Amino acid sequence: QVQLVDSGGGLVQAGGSLRLSCAASGRTDDFSYLGWFRQAPGEEREFVGGMSGIGTLKTYIDSVKGRFTISKDNAKTTWYLQMNSLKSEDTGIYYCAASIYIPQRLDRDYEYEYWGRGTQVTVSS
Numbered sequence: 599q600v601q602l603v604d605s606g607g608g609l610v611q612a613g614g615s616l617r618l619s620c621a622a623s624g625r626t627d628d629f630s631y632l633g634w635f636r637q638a639p640g641e642e643r644e645f646v647g648g649m650s651g652i653g654t655l656k657t658y659i660d661s662v663k664g665r666f667t668i669s670k671d672n673a674k675t676t677w678y679l680q681m682n683s684l685k686s687e688d689t690g691i692y693y694c695a696a697s698i699y700i701p702q703r704l705d706r707d708y709e710y711e712y713w714g715r716g717t718q719v720t721v722s723s
Contacts, residue, residue: 599624600622600623600624600625600626600628600696600711600712601622601623601624601712602620602621602622602694602695602696602712602713602714603620603621603622603623603714603715604618604619604620604621604692604693604694604714604715604716604717605618605619605620605621605717606618606619606717607691607692607717607718607719607720608718608719608720609720609722610684610719610720610721610722611721611722612684612685612686612721612722612723613683613684614684614721615680615681615682615683615684616681616684616719617678617679617680617681618634618678618679618681618692618694618717618719619676619677619678620632620634620676620677620678620679620694620714621675621676622675622676622677622696622712623675626675626696628698629651629696629697629698629712630650630651630697630698630699630700631648631649631650631651631655631696631697631699631700631701631704631710632648632649632650632651632668632670632677632694632695632696632697633645633646633647633648633694633695633696633697633701633704633710634646634647634648634668634679634692634693634694634695635692635693635695635707636688636690636691636692636693636719637690637691637693637716638687638689638690639689639690641690643693643707644659644705645659645704645705645706645707646658646659646662646666646679646692647659647662647666647668647679648668648704649668649669649670649677650700651670653669653670653672655700656668657704659705661687662681662688665681665682665683665684666679666680666681666682667679667680667682668680677694679692679694681719684719684721685721686721686722686723687721688719688721689719689720689721690718690719691716691717691718691719692716692717692718692719693713693714693715693716693717694713694714695707695710695712695713695714696710696711696712696713697709697710697711697712698711
C-alpha cells in the first residue's frame with residue numbers, strides 16, 4: 599500500500615527558508631509525477647510545483663519560481679520542496695502528491711492518486 603508522509607513545516611520569518619520532505623513507501627516505482635500543493639486559510643488548494651518521477655519535467659507556479667526548488671532522493675524514495683525567500687503569502691498547509699500517470703493537467707489535484715496529510719508552513723512578516 600502506498601503511503602506518503604510529508605514533513606518539515608514550521609514557523610519562519612519572512613525571508614527565511616524551509617525544506618519540506620515527502621517520504622514515500624509502497625509501490626513508489628509506479629509514480630510518474632510528483633507534485634506539491636498548498637492551501638492557504640480560506641482558499642482552495644493550489645498547485646505549487648512538480649516533477650516527473652525521474653526528476654525531469656519540473657514546473658513551478660510563477661509566484662514561487664526562483665525561490666522554490668523540487669528535488670528527489672532516489673535512494674530514499676523521498677522528494678523535497680526547498681523554499682527560500684519565504685513570504686507571508688506562502689503561508690498554508692503544504693501537501694505532497696503522486697500520480698501513477700503524467701497528469702494531463704499538472705495543477706489539478708484530482709489528477710493525483712496519492713496524498714500526504716499535509717504540513718503547516720507559517721511565514722511571519
